[in-house]
Amino acid sequence: MSVPARVILDATGIAARIERLAREIELDHPDGVVLVAVLKGALLFGADLARAVHRVPVILDYLGISRYAPDSGRVRILTDLDVEIGGRDVVVVEDLVDTGLTLAYLLGHLEERGPRRLDVCTLLDRRDRRIVPVEPRYVGEVVPGEAFVVGYGLHVGERYRNLPFVLEVDRDALLAEPAAGLAWYEAPPAG
Numbered sequence: 502m503s504v505p506a507r508v509i510l511d512a513t514g515i516a517a518r519i520e521r522l523a524r525e526i527e528l529d530h531p532d533g534v535v536l537v538a539v540l541k542g543a544l545l546f547g548a549d550l551a552r553a554v555h556r557v558p559v560i561l562d563y564l565g566i567s568r569y570a571p572d573s574g575r576v577r578i579l580t581d582l583d584v585e586i587g588g589r590d591v592v593v594v595e596d597l598v599d600t601g602l603t604l605a606y607l608l609g610h611l612e613e614r615g616p617r618r619l620d621v622c623t624l625l626d627r628r629d630r631r632i633v634p635v636e637p638r639y640v641g642e643v644v645p646g647e648a649f650v651v652g653y654g655l656h657v658g659e660r661y662r663n664l665p666f667v668l669e670v671d672r673d674a675l676l677a678e679p680a681a682g683l684a685w686y687e688a689p690p691a692g
Contacts (some may be wrong), residue, residue, distance in 0.1 A: 504674045504681040504688040508669040510642055515653060517610065518641035519546075522622055523553035525639055529620070530590040533558030536622075540565040540580065541662065542596035542654045546584040548623045550594060558686070560584055566605065576603050592639070595623040596654040601633035604629065608635065623648065625667070644669070651675070652681070661685070 526534060534554065536545025540563050551561040565580030566627035591611060593659035598604055604621060611619055625674070629646025644650060651657055652664030657672070658679050666689055668682075675682060 591616040601635040
């Protein structure tokens with residue numbers, strides 16, 4: 502079975518956005534920055550972004566969270582920061598900002614620790630679905646509200662995080678046949 506898909510960010514596009522975002526972060530945080538990548542989705546993006554920030558001191562740390570549960574309205578912190586962020590410039594690194602519910606929770610959690618500055622960097626921003634008025638300062642790409650995306654950290658059923666590009670896919674078709682996208686590793690769909 503073939504799953505309809507199209508590349509919305511290829512590896513070159515991802516690299517270009519990371520370079521642009523790194524320069525913006527360096528300009529805004531000349532004394533250095535703590536990048537806080539949100540696991541698991543922002544693992545690849547956070548690591549690549551940290552490598553691209555090289556004109557100012559950078560510390561990379563991670564927060565592990567449970568999924569946002571619509572029935573409970575909350576996420577849980579599963580893995581907390583190792584580094585102290587009080588008095589420091591902090592940038593939360595996300596793979597995708599969607600409704601803003603998870604991000605609002607995380608920002609509140611981090612704000613309690615007294616950072617000097619707290620910003621958000623996301624590879625993908627799905628503004629059309631925003632419920633909570635949170636706006637990332639640094640945005641790689643805006644995606645349409647109903648676009649379902651996988652690759653470069655984004656997944657379906659824990660698959661496809663390791664694709665070196667981001668695809669917009671037919672969610673229902675991929676959920677019906679989760680292994681249908683294995684061919685993307687050999688030959689990505691057209692953009």
